[in-house]
Amino acid sequence: MKRLAIVLLAFACATSAAAETLITSLSNHRVLINSNYTGTSIAVFGAIERDAQTIARATAYDVVVTVRGPRQLLTVREKEQIGPIWINREQQKFPAAPAYLSVLTSKPIEEITSVQLRQRQKIGLRAIINAPDFTNERGGGADREFREALYRLKAQEGLYLEDERGVTFLTPDIFRASIPLPATAPPGEYDVQVVLFADTVVLASTMTHFELVKTGFEEQIGSIARDLSLLYGLATALLAIAFGWLANVIFRRD
Amino acid sequence: MQIYLPIAEMPVSVLLILGMGAAVGFISGLFGIGGGFLMTPLLIFLGIPPAVAVATQSAQIVASSTTSVLGALRRKSLDHKLGAILVVGGFIGSVLGVWFFAAARRAGQLDLVIVVSYVTLFTVVGSLMLKESIREFWTKRRGGTVRPRRQAGEHASYLGWPLRMRFYRSKLYVSVIPILLLSLFIGFAGALLGIGGGFIVVPALLYIFRVPTNVVIGTSQFQIVCTTVVALILHAVMNQAVDMVLAILLIIGGVFGAQFGARMGRNLRAELFRFLLAILLLAVGLRFALELVVQPEEPFSLTTQEVRQ
Numbered sequence: 001m002k003r004l005a006i007v008l009l010a011f012a013c014a015t016s017a018a019a020e021t022l023i024t025s026l027s028n029h030r031v032l033i034n035s036n037y038t039g040t041s042i043a044v045f046g047a048i049e050r051d052a053q054t055i056a057r058a059t060a061y062d063v064v065v066t067v068r069g070p071r072q073l074l075t076v077r078e079k080e081q082i083g084p085i086w087i088n089r090e091q092q093k094f095p096a097a098p099a100y101l102s103v104l105t106s107k108p109i110e111e112i113t114s115v116q117l118r119q120r121q122k123i124g125l126r127a128i129i130n131a132p133d134f135t136n137e138r139g140g141g142a143d144r145e146f147r148e149a150l151y152r153l154k155a156q157e158g159l160y161l162e163d164e165r166g167v168t169f170l171t172p173d174i175f176r177a178s179i180p181l182p183a184t185a186p187p188g189e190y191d192v193q194v195v196l197f198a199d200t201v202v203l204a205s206t207m208t209h210f211e212l213v214k215t216g217f218e219e220q221i222g223s224i225a226r227d228l229s230l231l232y233g234l235a236t237a238l239l240a241i242a243f244g245w246l247a248n249v250i251f252r253r254d
Numbered sequence: 255m256q257i258y259l260p261i262a263e264m265p266v267s268v269l270l271i272l273g274m275g276a277a278v279g280f281i282s283g284l285f286g287i288g289g290g291f292l293m294t295p296l297l298i299f300l301g302i303p304p305a306v307a308v309a310t311q312s313a314q315i316v317a318s319s320t321t322s323v324l325g326a327l328r329r330k331s332l333d334h335k336l337g338a339i340l341v342v343g344g345f346i347g348s349v350l351g352v353w354f355f356a357a358a359r360r361a362g363q364l365d366l367v368i369v370v371s372y373v374t375l376f377t378v379v380g381s382l383m384l385k386e387s388i389r390e391f392w393t394k395r396r397g398g399t400v401r402p403r404r405q406a407g408e409h410a411s412y413l414g415w416p417l418r419m420r421f422y423r424s425k426l427y428v429s430v431i432p433i434l435l436l437s438l439f440i441g442f443a444g445a446l447l448g449i450g451g452g453f454i455v456v457p458a459l460l461y462i463f464r465v466p467t468n469v470v471i472g473t474s475q476f477q478i479v480c481t482t483v484v485a486l487i488l489h490a491v492m493n494q495a496v497d498m499v500l501a502i503l504l505i506i507g508g509v510f511g512a513q514f515g516a517r518m519g520r521n522l523r524a525e526l527f528r529f530l531l532a533i534l535l536l537a538v539g540l541r542f543a544l545e546l547v548v549q550p551e552e553p554f555s556l557t558t559q560e561v562r563q
Contacts, residue, residue, distance in 0.1 A: 035499075037258045038265045072558050079553040085546045087366045088555070099558075149554035157301075183258070183265045184301065218260040225261055225494050233490025236498055237483050240313045240505055244320025247509035251321075252328075 019054040022204035023047045024194045029208075031181070032215040039183035042210060046194055048173045062105070062112045062197040063167045064123055065177045069100030069159075070188030076146045076153070092146035094135045100159050100185040101128065104166025104177045113200040121202065123195060125151070125162040158182040187212045261497035262306045268503060270300075275507020279318050282508070283515025284522075285531050286322065286471030287452030288315040288478045291372075291538060293504070303558070306497050309489035312482045313501035318512035319479040325516060326472025333423040333469050337476040339430060340437040340455065344481050347441020355446050369546055371447055376539025379457050383532035386461065390525050423469055432462070437477075444481060452478050453535060460528065467524050 027043035044065055074097045080089040105112060109124040118127040128134065129147050137143055154160035159182065167177040179192070190212060195205040214222055225232045256265045274296055282289035290311055297307035326332040358367045417430045436458050440451035455474040459465040465473070490496040519527065 033258060035258050036256060036265075038256050075557045077555050077557070079550050079555070081549070086548075086550055086553075146554070150556065153552075153554060153556040184263075186263050214260060214263075218258060221260040221498055225490070225496065225498075229491045229494055230487070232498075233487035233496060236313050236490060236496050236501055237316060237486050239498075240316035240486070240501065241320050241483075243502075243505045243509055244317040245324060247317070247321045247513060248324040251513045 019051050020196065020198075020203045021049040021051075022194065022196045022206050023049060024192075024206045024208060026192060026208055026210055029210045031210060031212045033187060033213065033218055034215055035217060037183060039185070040181050042179045042181065044177045044179065044192060044194065046175050046177075046196075046206075048175075048196060048204075050173070057198050059199045060172060061169070061175075061203075062107060063169075063175050063177070064106075064109070064112065064195045064197065065102075065104040065167060065179070066123070066128075066193045066195070067100065067102045067104075067179050068098040068191045068193075069185055070098070070190070071096040072099045072186075073097075074150065076149050078146070078149070090142075090146075092135055092138075092143060094150060097134065097150065099188070100181070100190065101125065101154070102160070102166075102179060103128075103162045104179065105162075105164050106167040106169060106175065108164045109162070112197050113202075117200070117202070121195075125160065157184055159185060181212070185212065187214055257499065257503075259302075259306075259497050259500050261495065262302045262310075262500060264301060266300060266302075266500070266503075271500065271503040272507040275314060275504040276511035277507075279314070279508030279511025280515035280518075281511075281534070282315070282318050282452075283322060283512035283517075284519040285452075285515075285527075285534070286456055286474050286519070287531075288319060288449065288482065289452075290315055290449045291447075291453065297500075302500070303495075305493050305495040306500070309486070309493060309495035310497045310500045311504060312486040312489065313496065314504035314508045315482045316479060316486060317505040318508045319475045319482065321509055321512055322475040322516060323472065323479055326468075326475060329468070329472075330423070331468040332472035332476055333421055333465075334476075335419070336421050336423075336426070336433070336459075336465070337473045337480075339433050340440070340473070340477040341480040343434040343437025344441035344444070344451070344477060345484070347438040347443075348445040348481065348484075349441075350438070351442040351445025354442070358446075368447060369542055371443065372542040373539055373546060375443065375447075375454065376535045376542065379454065380532050380535030380537075380539055382461070383457055383528055384536060387525055387529040387532055391529075394525075426463060426465060428463065436462070440477075441481065444485075451481070453531075456531065467527065468520075471519065 024044060024046040027045070031040055031042065046063065048061055074094040075091055076094070077088040077091045079086045082089075103109070103123075103125045105124075109118065113123065118124050119131075122128050122131055129151050130144075135143055135147065151160055158180075161180070167175050169175045188211070190210050192208045192210065193205060194208075196203045213219070255268045257268050258265045274293070278289040278293045278296070281287070281292065290308075293311040293314065294304075294307050297311060298304050302310075323332065355364070358364045418427060419430050420427045436455075440454050443449070443454065444451040452474050455477060456470055459470045459474065460467065486496065522530075
């Protein structure tokens with residue numbers, strides 16, 4: 001009940017106080033992967049439109065861009081020492097974690113809005129990772145170190161990142177951000193959420209998508225391996241034997 | 255130069271993969287082993303998903319072993335009969351190994367089973383071989399005559415069990431039962447550890463059955479080709495984890511490496527050959543032992559189950 005009230009209140013504030021409209025656009029909605037793909041970056045452009053009724057803001061606008069890649073089932077395991085050896089003991093499953101997650105902001109997220117709002121709206125990397133529905137809770141907050149480990153391991157691969165200077169304002173009403181996509185980010189649907197803030201309050205938000213797809217040879221190999229797997233396996237085996245035979249012929253020297 | 259791998263879904267450096275293929279191929283050709291136990295960790299280290307690494311390197315093993323088998327055929331250093339028995343036993347062992355693999359995974363301790371098996375197998379086989387070659391080396395230095403490799407009436411009793419068969423090329427007249435048991439064990443370990451088992455076949459044939467070195471290499475390569483082709487097709491059908499682009503790169507590097515390895519292997523003195531193989535096995539075993547004992551820098555690890563739509 002209390003939660004509903006807060007949501008309603010937030011909604012009421014958003015509609016009454018904010019007459020700003022947010023318009024965003026991506027530089028590319030379909031990124032093609034070919035044989036020399038080594039990662040890319042996608043630009044997000046945004047404009048804030050104000051109409052005659054819009055009240056003058058004392059503070060500048062802030063923008064948070066959140067990009068979520070395709071969902072994966074991830075398992076984090078922890079090694080513990082049993083006698084002289086280290087073995088996997090505890091594990092924690094993350095049933096629908098994004099394969100790629102980046103949060104780009106115009107200034108440090110702590111300065112943009114309150115902890116409560118960040119947690120409620122899942123704004124910022126920590127808020128997403130520490131959200132109750134991200135994984136099962138454990139007694140005594142034991143799930144916390146697994147969440148941290150997931151972030152750390154993903155960040156090492158460049159797949160989870162937070163950039164507090166990721167969004168730049170070109171004019172007070174126009175901004176741009178660049179989403180860095182490392183080559184290891186998997187093909188699939190990516191959601192881009194742009195949220196506009198002023199004075200710690202959400203004014204507007206938009207949701208767009210882009211798609212990372214394999215093309216040409218890469219796409220064909222992928223679909224043959226999936227749909228005609230026996231044929232693909234036999235072909236690979238034959239290819240390997242043919243190469244082996246070829247090498248034997250080439251190197252024969254008697 | 256980078257190339258995008260369609261199944262592993264990541265780019266790799268072409269030269270690096272070619273080089274790795276050549277290095278592992280060289281060792282494989284030199285010792286008559288598949289080299290999977292060297293290639294798999296290397297590929298995983300590059301960031302290639304473990305399932306893709308295990309499945310794809312089997313294509314390289316097929317290619318380099320085919321070359322070796324053809325070479326052995328030409329030099330008449332392949333014992334078909336012995337090879338066929340190894341293959342039959344190996345298949346049965348593989349089925350048992352796959353079953354045990356699933357059981358260990360259900361118990362949640364697959365990683366442990368794999369690392370402990372690696373450590374035990376490699377250190378035991380490696381140190382036995384090392385001991386043997388050091389002893390051989392000392393007898394020679396002291397000017398003593400080296401025991402001939404085969405002596406009449408010196409066979410262990412299990413070689414004289416019933417169902418004796420004659421293997422002309424291996425100069426053997428032994429019971430089939432110990433050979434079948436050996437091949438069962440190899441198939442079992444191979445399926446469990448994702449290896450061809452060449453490093454067990456080679457020392458076993460050398461030391462237990464006293465088969466001549468050149469025949470050992472040809473025959474073990476024959477067994478490896480047969481087992482690995484089946485493994486490759488199974489991996490492609492069940493896990494869809496065979497990356498053809500990666501396979502071709504590894505093969506091209508591997509066939510060249512294997513040629514030079516095999517050529518060098520033929521010029522190597524038998525004692526030196528066994529000494530080097532022993533050192534290689536011990537080193538790999540110790541590496542896995544360290545992994546088990548040393549406190550990991552990062553105690554957490556991350557595995558991804560693919561959610562395919």
